[in-house]
Amino acid sequence: MTDKVVIIGGGPGGYESALVASQLGAEVTVVDTDGIGGSAVLTDCVPSKTLIATAELMTDVAGAAELGVNFHDQEGDLATAVSVDLGRVNRRVMQLAADQSADIARRLAKEDVQVVRGRGRLDGPGRVTVSLEGEDDRSLEADAILVATGAAPRTLPSAQPDGERILTWEQVYDLTEVPTELIVVGSGVTGAEFASAYLALGIPVTLVSSRDRVLPGEDADASLVLEEVSKRRGMKVLSQSRMESVTRDGEVVTVTLTDGRSIQGSHCILALGSVPNTAGLGLEEAGVVLKDGGFVNVDRVSRTSARGVYAAGDCTGVLMLASVAAMQGRIAMWHFLGDKVSPLDLKKVSSNVFTAPEIATVGWSQQAVDAGEITAEVVMLPLSGNARAKMQGVHDGFVKLFCRPGTGIIVGGVVVGPRASELIHPVSIAVAESLTADQVAQAFTVYPSMSGSVAEAARRLHHI
Known part of the structure; x- marks a missing residue:
């Protein structure tokens, strides 16, 4: 009898597990809400690293003179500035993301993985109910269920994005005009990457950090190098400065700090961490234990507390990397389908912060x-x-x-x-x-x- 696997979520934890399950002979259905590839492909990793690729080129150009390379304008005079067409950059970013999503969808189809577009939730043992827009709900039976619903940008009541000038990292690709003064709130990986990228694109950047150094979770020597380089290139870094609120008045965004100071700019990116997409999935009703913050509790082979239910990726809060999500998903399917499997070992995970x-x-x-x-x-x-x-x-x-x-x-x-x-x-x-x-x-x-x-x-x- 063929095992039936239902995967809720089409990101790396979802589509990579689907490929493994199909390879091992299971009948696989992926319930996808936002597009194959998930946030990693559509709004996070692929778009941000594509933007950063342009920023890297700008950094190389900025250092060209040291290597003996000069640029001249049409009249032959020495060029003094390099500018970026942000609208064109972002169109390329989103096209690459869409192309990557389509490539993954074609691979799933080739491996006989069925994709259902809708919102899935657990509905009793071995059953997933899918809400379809404009249609009756669909019920899917499963011998194993994998939850890979990812996470979303964290916001605060005092700092609400408007999608125009106060932005989460998922909204920056709608920008067509170059910010005249960008404020990035949050100095973790996401905040540091965007601050570094936009600085390289020639945009004045102020980074608001609540900690004593940028990237507090990374190697201290590495953080020091990054902060020194960023300041040398013109970034303003406000250490030990906690944000109280972000407000907008027309074309001016004001970030107010808890010590009473305020910073003004044309745009603000909120990099305040992530919250798991676990609400409304019927997890607790199915016996799945959630940790603080709503993250799914899993063991090292991706099992939850509910029999036959696994979880992978950012919704578990284990380590928010696409590579870890993919490995958690593969491990889940190897374990369920009886293939050789080694428990997840975080001490062997390599990671990278794409700053300059x-x-x-x-x-x-x-x-x-x-x-x-x-x-x-x-x-x-x-x-x-x-x-x-x-x-x-x-x-x-x-x-x-x-x-x-x-x-x-x-x-x-x-x-x-x-x-x-x-x-x-x-x-x-x-x-x-x-x-x-x-x-x-x-x-x-x-x-x-x-x-x-x-x-x-x-x-x-x-x-x-």
């Missing part, structure tokens, strides 16, 4: 080492001494490795610099496969290359 410079991390952190959670030797090697970095005009950034004393096994790392998201991969492999610093050091690297700094840092961890 980028910050990539994997494994154990400096904070954990300092707190005594793990004993590790640490080497930090600035990129400024790397030959390839010098050629490319890269002055900021570093490679940091953590290894266990005695065994020399690499247990974590941080990379700060251009394309750190690519450079972290050899460190990620080392962590995943428990490679020693000597093994990493003895692997050949290209000369000159940025990756040479990873090998050099490993060599400095060698013990006779």
Whole structure:
């Protein structure tokens, strides 16, 4: 008898699990509300990183003179400014997002995954009711249900987005005019990425941070580099400044702080965190335990407290990364359908902050080492001494490795610099496969290359 799987949500946790379930012979239905790909493809990861790709080009152009490249206008005079067509940029962003969504939908169709457009909710054991616009509800039977409904931008009663000048990160792509002064509230990953991107696009940016540093959850040395570079490039960073309200009067947006100060700009992006999309899904009625904030409680193989019900992605609050959502979904289906499965190990997850410079991390952190959670030797090697970095005009950034004393096994790392998201991969492999610093050091690297700094840092961890 063929197992029936119903997946609520078409984001990475949903569509990746659907592909695995179909591959293993299940009959799979995805109940999708907002479009295949979910927020990761349509309003978050793909759009934001496409915007950032344009910002990266602007950053490269800004440093071209150091490499001996000059730009001239039509009259032959030296060009003095580079501008961005934000409307054109955002049209490209949304087209790429739509194209990616369509590619995923075609892949699901090719693998015989049925997609139902509607809003799903659990309705008793092994049953999902789908509300269809303009039609009667549809009932789907399931041997297993996966909840992958994601999360939405958090807002506050005192800071309500209007979609025009006070914006969540999902609304910025409707902008056609370039902000004259942008205020970003929130210095976590989302806030830091947008602040860095719009600064690179030539827009004056003020970043409001309630903590003592930007990216308080990231490596402190990495945060320091980013903050120094951002300030050098003209960003205003207001540390230990908590937002009380955001209001709009015509074309002016005012952010009022709890200490009485206020900042004015033409636009404001709210980066205040996320809330899970778990309301109205019938979860608690079905016996699914929710954690504080409404996140679904899951174990390391994505099981909830209700038999036959799994959950994956941002709605679980485990680690809000598309890669983690996808892996949680795959693990759920491998587990349910009896395939080989390893529980989710967050210490092997690599992540990246797409700022300028980028910050990539994997494994154990400096904070954990300092707190005594793990004993590790640490080497930090600035990129400024790397030959390839010098050629490319890269002055900021570093490679940091953590290894266990005695065994020399690499247990974590941080990379700060251009394309750190690519450079972290050899460190990620080392962590995943428990490679020693000597093994990493003895692997050949290209000369000159940025990756040479990873090998050099490993060599400095060698013990006779």
